[in-house]
Amino acid sequence: MSDFNITALLPHLHAITGPDFVFTDDETRTRYGHDETEDFSFPPNVVVKPGTPQEISAIMQLANEYKIPVVPIGARTGLSGGALSIYGGIGLSMERFTKLEIDEKNLQAIAEPSVITQVLREAAFEKGLFYPPDPSSQGSCSIGGNIAENSGGARAVKYGVTKDYVLNLEVVLPNGDIIWTGANTLKNSTGYNLTQLMVGSEGTLGIITKIVLKLIPKTSHNVLMLIPFFKAGQACEAVAEIFRAGIVPSALEFMERDAIDWGLKYLDNTSLNIKPEVQAHLLVEVDGNYPDVLFAEAEKIMGVVEQFEIDEILFADTEDQKNALWKLRRTVAEAVKSNSIYKEEDTVVPRYELPTLLDGIKRIGSKYGFQSVCYGHAGDGNLHVNIIKGNMTDENWLVEVPKGIREIFELTVSLKGTLSGEHGIGYVQKNYMDIAFPDANLQLMKGIKQLFDPNNILNPGKILPDNL
Amino acid sequence: MSDFNITALLPHLHAITGPDFVFTDDETRTRYGHDETEDFSFPPNVVVKPGTPQEISAIMQLANEYKIPVVPIGARTGLSGGALSIYGGIGLSMERFTKLEIDEKNLQAIAEPSVITQVLREAAFEKGLFYPPDPSSQGSCSIGGNIAENSGGARAVKYGVTKDYVLNLEVVLPNGDIIWTGANTLKNSTGYNLTQLMVGSEGTLGIITKIVLKLIPKTSHNVLMLIPFFKAGQACEAVAEIFRAGIVPSALEFMERDAIDWGLKYLDNTSLNIKPEVQAHLLVEVDGNYPDVLFAEAEKIMGVVEQFEIDEILFADTEDQKNALWKLRRTVAEAVKSNSIYKEEDTVVPRYELPTLLDGIKRIGSKYGFQSVCYGHAGDGNLHVNIIKGNMTDENWLVEVPKGIREIFELTVSLKGTLSGEHGIGYVQKNYMDIAFPDANLQLMKGIKQLFDPNNILNPGKILPDNL
Numbered sequence: 018m019s020d021f022n023i024t025a026l027l028p029h030l031h032a033i034t035g036p037d038f039v040f041t042d043d044e045t046r047t048r049y050g051h052d053e054t055e056d057f058s059f060p061p062n063v064v065v066k067p068g069t070p071q072e073i074s075a076i077m078q079l080a081n082e083y084k085i086p087v088v089p090i091g092a093r094t095g096l097s098g099g100a101l102s103i104y105g106g107i108g109l110s111m112e113r114f115t116k117l118e119i120d121e122k123n124l125q126a127i128a129e130p131s132v133i134t135q136v137l138r139e140a141a142f143e144k145g146l147f148y149p150p151d152p153s154s155q156g157s158c159s160i161g162g163n164i165a166e167n168s169g170g171a172r173a174v175k176y177g178v179t180k181d182y183v184l185n186l187e188v189v190l191p192n193g194d195i196i197w198t199g200a201n202t203l204k205n206s207t208g209y210n211l212t213q214l215m216v217g218s219e220g221t222l223g224i225i226t227k228i229v230l231k232l233i234p235k236t237s238h239n240v241l242m243l244i245p246f247f248k249a250g251q252a253c254e255a256v257a258e259i260f261r262a263g264i265v266p267s268a269l270e271f272m273e274r275d276a277i278d279w280g281l282k283y284l285d286n287t288s289l290n291i292k293p294e295v296q297a298h299l300l301v302e303v304d305g306n307y308p309d310v311l312f313a314e315a316e317k318i319m320g321v322v323e324q325f326e327i328d329e330i331l332f333a334d335t336e337d338q339k340n341a342l343w344k345l346r347r348t349v350a351e352a353v354k355s356n357s358i359y360k361e362e363d364t365v366v367p368r369y370e371l372p373t374l375l376d377g378i379k380r381i382g383s384k385y386g387f388q389s390v391c392y393g394h395a396g397d398g399n400l401h402v403n404i405i406k407g408n409m410t411d412e413n414w415l416v417e418v419p420k421g422i423r424e425i426f427e428l429t430v431s432l433k434g435t436l437s438g439e440h441g442i443g444y445v446q447k448n449y450m451d452i453a454f455p456d457a458n459l460q461l462m463k464g465i466k467q468l469f470d471p472n473n474i475l476n477p478g479k480i481l482p483d484n485l
Numbered sequence: 486m487s488d489f490n491i492t493a494l495l496p497h498l499h500a501i502t503g504p505d506f507v508f509t510d511d512e513t514r515t516r517y518g519h520d521e522t523e524d525f526s527f528p529p530n531v532v533v534k535p536g537t538p539q540e541i542s543a544i545m546q547l548a549n550e551y552k553i554p555v556v557p558i559g560a561r562t563g564l565s566g567g568a569l570s571i572y573g574g575i576g577l578s579m580e581r582f583t584k585l586e587i588d589e590k591n592l593q594a595i596a597e598p599s600v601i602t603q604v605l606r607e608a609a610f611e612k613g614l615f616y617p618p619d620p621s622s623q624g625s626c627s628i629g630g631n632i633a634e635n636s637g638g639a640r641a642v643k644y645g646v647t648k649d650y651v652l653n654l655e656v657v658l659p660n661g662d663i664i665w666t667g668a669n670t671l672k673n674s675t676g677y678n679l680t681q682l683m684v685g686s687e688g689t690l691g692i693i694t695k696i697v698l699k700l701i702p703k704t705s706h707n708v709l710m711l712i713p714f715f716k717a718g719q720a721c722e723a724v725a726e727i728f729r730a731g732i733v734p735s736a737l738e739f740m741e742r743d744a745i746d747w748g749l750k751y752l753d754n755t756s757l758n759i760k761p762e763v764q765a766h767l768l769v770e771v772d773g774n775y776p777d778v779l780f781a782e783a784e785k786i787m788g789v790v791e792q793f794e795i796d797e798i799l800f801a802d803t804e805d806q807k808n809a810l811w812k813l814r815r816t817v818a819e820a821v822k823s824n825s826i827y828k829e830e831d832t833v834v835p836r837y838e839l840p841t842l843l844d845g846i847k848r849i850g851s852k853y854g855f856q857s858v859c860y861g862h863a864g865d866g867n868l869h870v871n872i873i874k875g876n877m878t879d880e881n882w883l884v885e886v887p888k889g890i891r892e893i894f895e896l897t898v899s900l901k902g903t904l905s906g907e908h909g910i911g912y913v914q915k916n917y918m919d920i921a922f923p924d925a926n927l928q929l930m931k932g933i934k935q936l937f938d939p940n941n942i943l944n945p946g947k948i949l950p951d952n953l
Contacts, residue, residue, distance in 0.1 A: 076548045124728055124836040145731060167674040178672055180648060180681075185901075194925040200903035202833045203865045204646055206635040206685050207903045207921050208948055209909055209930045213648075213681035217674050234731040260592055262703040263613060306731075310775050356846075365670045369590040433653075435668035435675045442675055453675050457662040461936065462677045468932040480676055 018315055021085045021106060023062045030065055030107075033075045038066040038113075049108045052093040052100045053154075054357055054445055059101040061088060061108030068113045070226040074193040077224075080474050081192065088476050089220040091131060091162035094154040096350075096361050097443030099165060099219040105479045114226060119144050125184065125201065126230040130161020137230075147235035149176030152439070153347040161225050167217035169439035171268040171346070174234075174396030175304075178439065180216045184301055187227035191470035201229045216466070220476045222469040236322035239267060239304035240311045241339045242318070245328040249273060249297035253372040256299070256395045258321050261369065268302035269396030271371075276324060276349045276392040276403075283352030284345065292328055299395065300346055324398055346376030349392050350403065358406040358414075360445070362422060368398040377428040378402055385421035386413060399446050426452045442480045450482045459485050489553045489574060491530045498533055498575075501543045506534040506581075517576045520561040520568045521622075522913060524826050527569040529556060529576030536581045536693040542661040546691075546943050548575060549660065556944050557688040559599060559630035562622040564818075564829050565911030567633060567687040571946045579629055582694060585613050592668060593652065594698040605698075615703035617644030620907070621815040629693050635685035637907035639736040639814070642864030643772075644701075645843045646907065655695035656683055659938035669697045682924045682933070687909050687943045690937040707735060707772035708779045710786070713796035717741060717765035721840035724767070724863045726789050727838065732782055736770035737804040737864030737949020740838075744817045744860040744871075751820030752813065763796055767863065768814055817860050818871065826874040826882075828913070830890060834902030836866040846870055854881060855888035867906035894920045910948045918950045927953050 021043070030039045040046070041063050050060030067073045080087045086106030093100055096440070103109050114129035117137060120145050128137055134155040141148045151170035152158055158168070164186070169178040184205075186198045198211040205212075215223055246252035252271060259266065272280075274296050281289060299322070303314045319330060333339040353359050366374050375391060378400075382389050387409065393401040402425065406414050426436055426449050435453050436446050450459060465485055491509070498507045501769045508514070509531050518528030535541045543825055554574030561568055570576050582597035585605060589612050596605055604625040609616045619638035620626055626636070632654070637646040652673075654666045666679040714720035720739060727734065740748075749757060767790070771782045787798060796880075801807040821827050833840050843859060846868075850857050855877065861869040870893065876881050894904055894917050903921050904914050908925050918927060931953055934941070 063649075121729065122725060123835040125835065167672075167678075169672050177645075177649070177837070180678070181645070190925065190929075195547060196923065196925050198926070200921070201901035202867075202903055203836070204635075204637050204641060204833050204862070204867050204906035205903055206637075206831070206905045206907050207932050208685075208918060208926070209862075210635075210681050210685055210689075211926065211929060213678050217676075217678055222677075226551065234728065234733060257590060260702065261589065265702060307775070307778050307781075311777060313775075361935070363674070365668070365672050367588075367591040367593065367669050368671070394672070399670075399672050430668070433669040435670055435673055435676045438670065438672035439674050450676060453668070455664065457658065457664050458666070458676075458679065461658075461679060464676050464936040465760050465933070468929065468936060 021062055021083070026079065026083055026085065027063070029079050030063065033072050034065055034067050038068070043156055049090055049110060050102060052095040052098065053191040054096055054101070055360060057098055057101055058074040059103045061102035062105045064108040064110055066110045066113055070187065070189050070195050071157060073109065073224055073226065074195055075318040076107065076109065077189060077191055078193040081472050084472055084474060087475050087479050089224050092133070092157055092159040094158040095162060095166060095441070095443065096363070097166070097437065097441040098445045099441050099443035099479060101444055102445070103444055110222065110366040111339030124232045126232055127232065128160050128228045130225050130228065130337070131159045134158050134160050134163055141232050142235055145235055146232040148182065148230060148232055150179045153350065160177055160228060164216050164225055164228060165218065165220050166441035167439065169394060169397065169399065171394060173394060175265050175267045176268050180213060182231045183212060183216050183228065184231055185229040186212055186215050186225050187428060188223035188225055190223050191475040203231060217441065219443055219479055221466060221479050236304045237306050238308050238311055239302050240315045241333040241342060243304045243331040243342055244266060244299045244301060244322050245291060245295040246297045246299065247294050247326040247328065249375060250372045251325040252297040252299050253375055253395065255322050255325050259318055259368045262317055262321050264303070264317055266301050266396060267300065268300065269302040270300040270393070271395035271400070272298045272300065272346065272349065272392040273390060277345065278358065279390065280345045280348045283348055283355055286345065295328055300342060337398045351407065353390055353403045360404045360418065360422070362402040362404065363399070363437040363440040364402055364423060364425065364429045365397065365399045365432060366429055366432040368396065370432040370434065371395055371398055371400065373432060374400060378425055381421050381424045385417045387418055387421060388458065397438065398434065423452065425447060444479055447480055448482050489530055489551070494547065494551055495531070495667045497547050498531065498544070502533055502535050506536070508532040517558055517578060520563040520566065521667055522564055522566040522569070523828060525569055527571045529570035530573045532576045532578055534578045534581055537657065538657050538663050541577065541657040541692055541694065542663055544575065544577065545657060545659055546661040549940050552940055552942060554945050556693050559633070560601070560625055560627040561632060562626040563634060563909070563911065565634070565905065565909040566913045567909050567911035567947060569912055571912055577692065578891050580589050588615065592679045594700055595729050596628050596696045596698065597688065598693050598696065602626050602628050602631055608811065610703055611701050613703055614700040616650065616698060616700055617646045618650060621818065628696060632684050632693055633686065634909035635907065637862060637865065637867065639738055641862060642737050643733050643735045648681060650699045651680060651684050651696065653697040654680055654683050654693050654694055656691035658691050659943040660685050673701060674895060685909065685948055687911055688917060689934060689947050704772045705774050706776050706779055707770050708783045709768070709801040709810060710769045711799040711810055712769060712782060712790050713759060713763040714765045714767065715794040716763050716876065717843060718840045719793040720765040720767050721843055721863065723790050723793050724839060725837045727786055730785055730789050732771070732785055733761055734769050734864060735772040736768065738814055738861070739863035739868070740766045740768065740769040740814065740817065740860040741858060743858045745813065747820040747824065747858065748813045748816045751818055751823055754813065760796055768810060803856045813941060815850065821858055821871045828872045828886065828890070830870040830872065830893060831867070831905040831908040832870055832893065832897045832902060833865065833867045833906030834897055834900040835866070838900040838902065839863055839866055842868060842897065842900060846893055849892045853885045855886055855889060865906065866902065891917060891920065912947055915948055916950050
């Protein structure tokens with residue numbers, strides 16, 4: 018941790034938020050020093066919990082004066098280290114920003130950033146409305162973090178990602194200015210799109226304090242099926258074929274055999290009886306308001322996947338069965354984590370390239386000596402690659418694995434894909450950015466960062482490579 | 486027009502594109518000096534028609550050296566003057582960029598910017614795919630222009646606007662660098678979103694040379710109905726109610742009585758017999774693959790609108806009837822233009838605020854003595870306001886009308902709306918930008934422009950207010 022004159026800063030912070038919301042004890046700093054990324058711990062020097070945009074504005078002005086880093090911290094469920102205080106400084110916890118309003122007249126949600134995503138989705142649902150983005154961590158992640166990372170989730174394949182629902186943002190800029198980025202409208206061609214520049218900027222360009230989201234009418238029915246494939250590559254191939262048959266599923270998830278086995282073991286779930294020869298599963302959902310239509314679509318999907326080597330399809334008939342399947346899918350990362358330290362990559366390619374990507378990952382894993390568990394949002398071409406440390410030596414983990422990751426990303430980009438589909442670049446992927454972008458792009462990104470934050474005090478050391 | 490040393494430039498331009506693609510004759514310059522915005526004429530000093538991104542790169546390097554403006558010119562159907570060479574210079578016609586490829590495997594289109602939007606939509610349709618954005622000018626506008634202005638259209642209400650379909654862009658930057666802004670993926674959380682920064686930037690940050698678009702499976706059926714309202718305000722109110730009933734129409738268009746009358750007259754169409762008391766119409770479409778579902782949704786919509794004072798609903802039963810209704814809707818601007826010089830504003834508000842906006846526009850018109858014809862994409866809260874010059878004196882047109890427009894925009898912004906939903910700011914709205922944004926936002930936009938284009942040579946004098 019860097020050595021800032023925190024002591025000099027404290028009276029000012031006390032004056033801004035009141036002393037009850039300023040913490041320097043080890044326990045608090047440690048708690049706010051990690052997220053869900055690997056086993057990292059980067060405690061801030063001081064944790065502050067402001068209550069208003071004006072307080073944040075005052076903190077930013079102070080931080081500029083003292084040239085001290087400020088890192089916005091949300092629910093700390095991130096997988097790219099975006100909320101880690103890698104240079105210490107002020108950890109700015111947004112946890113007091115939890116107001117939520119559903120505007121039924123305009124089909125909008127007005128949320129503060131620490132509203133838990135699932136809380137928002139349920140509040141909308143109660144009013145007959147739907148906020149589709151549903152990251153696996155929806156029960157614990159916050160909407161502000163979703164916007165910072167441009168999160169996706171299982172329903173993105175039909176409904177789009179977080180960015181597609183963000184209409185307007187109240188933001189405290191690094192210099193303390195408080196702005197709205199746009200308007201509360203569905204269409205907007207009024208100047209450069211500052212809203213979309215903020216989405217996915219991982220807390221490096223401004224601190225989001227209020228969010229206007231588009232909602233849509235909710236759908237009343239869905240059909241969920243689990244399709245076991247005897248060949249993992251064929252499961253990937255089937256993904257593109259389902260779309261080519263004219264169907265847009267509301268979810269289309271891929272799980273390697275290992276992923277489902279780890280999940281079942283972790284959940285102590287013995288209800289699924291999977292043949293040893295099964296190599297992968299697709300979890301496919303269609304949704305809508307007319308059950309007959311959904312059954313017709315499910316039949317079409319069956320027609321498509323029966324061209325491949327599959328075992329018997331499992332239909333989830335009850336809400337309990339559906340929840341159990343979704344829980345299994347959402348638990349994979351946690352299950353892997355409970356077994357071993359791991360690195361999670363978030364590769365994304367055009368949908369049709371998925372089999373090539375999966376093959377390549379396994380080949381690269383053999384070359385560099387690591388095991389990987391792959392699963393993810395196959396409908397979007399978004400494959401999560403969990404690289405397991407297991408019994409690997411620290412040296413291999415720190416030297417060989419990054420070489421393999423670099424090769425995986427090179428493959429991804431050669432397939433016209435990119436590094437991250439929904440987790441962000443943050444701390445852990447920044448030094449791979451040269452694979453995705455030539456210097457011209459990186460210089461533009463650096464210029465944007467400098468324009469917003471000339472003193473480089475807001476979440477420094479994220480997104481942009483160290484040597485830029 | 487400014488006085489650049491075009492003569493010195495010409496041999497260089499000849500060397501870059503070959504002399505066959507460089508034009509200095511009056512006729513060509515005049516032709517490329519206007520778009521569909523009012524009656525403006527701003528001819529460039531020279532029109533160049535490059536054939537490759539590399540040629541454009543060389544032109545930009547030359548223009549930087551000579552400090553001469555370059556204005557990208559597409560199909561010249563714009564309504565905000567974005568393609569006008571207001572300071573003369575090089576008019577860069579993109580008309581040779583017309584290649585189009587439909588990638589059926591990944592459900593993507595790869596288009597050069599001068600592909601006509603309707604050509605792209607039809608090419609996708611032939612492969613069973615759908616590119617939803619459909620500006621009224623789709624038969625003559627180009628996809629590059631659509632991206633520059635972030636165009637919408639009637640189907641945006643269900644399917645979103647241009648920005649929601651742009652995955653990746655090849656762009657020549659003002660300094661001549663040729664970059665891809667992102668990746669060909671449906672999800673992307675890899676650095677600042679340069680793609681979305683480019684969309685809607687009206688040719689001021691870079692010149693788009695290739696576009697990767699998302700396509701979706703096409704729908705096979707639709708139902709179209711025209712609903713006459715005895716009160717215009719109630720037609721606006723019905724818009725929000727249709728959504729609150731859980732329906733997402735694929736189009737929901739509003740036309741004032743005057744708009745439909747002008748359209749009918751212009752088309753010499755006598756088939757629609759509209760009662761004198763009818764003040765406005767909603768044109769409502771639902772689409773999908775299952776006719777039974779569409780009829781059920783149409784019945785729901787009838788249930789909603791019957792709560793208001795309406796005349797008999799007209800269902801378009803045949804393709805011919807549907808085409809006739811759409812032609813009527815799309816012709817309104819042309820019909821108004823054939824009668825009088827007019828200014829077209831592109832106001833947008835949250836959907837529920839539409840009746841308040843319409844009321845306010847009429848009130849402001851009375852105050853400043855102008856007639857307006859209002860119509861547009863009511864489902865998005867996007868109301869086009871055609872302000873008719875008619876017999877107004879030039880002084881009133883130049884002095885009083887802008888005051889009225891300013892008041893309309895102030896009303897729009899007070900309703901949490903903004904200046905432009907889909908036409909862009911360009912030349913004609915730039916000096917109203919202070920209404921939509923405080924100085925902090927405008928300074929950021931100016932900073933972004935300076936970052937991309939330090940010599941301010943690419944489409945100068947657009948978007949940002951003159952006094953910034």
